Amino acid sequence: xxxxxxxxxxxxxxxxxxxxxxxxxxxxxxxxxxxxxxxxxxxxxxxxxxxxxxxxxxxxxxxxxxxxxxxxxx
Numbered sequence: 001x002x003x004x005x006x007x008x009x010x011x012x013x014x015x016x017x018x019x020x021x022x023x024x025x026x027x028x029x030x031x032x033x034x035x036x037x038x039x040x041x042x043x044x045x046x047x048x049x050x051x052x053x054x055x056x057x058x059x060x061x062x063x064x065x066x067x068x069x070x071x072x073x074x
Contacts, residue, residue: 005042013038 005013016034020026026033042048
């Protein structure tokens, strides 16, 4: 965990590590994955210098094209 992580976040990371080991997920990378998850949560909660930016939602191409026709049939 990074230096600025609170004890609560550190406990949460350890809990995730144990959970992943028990479930045999992320073999050999349990600590890395747990730290990434906790860091993402910290950023989203505004506990880091750089805050989490939610993904931009763009309208799909299909939505733009509905109701339009490029050629007129005779």
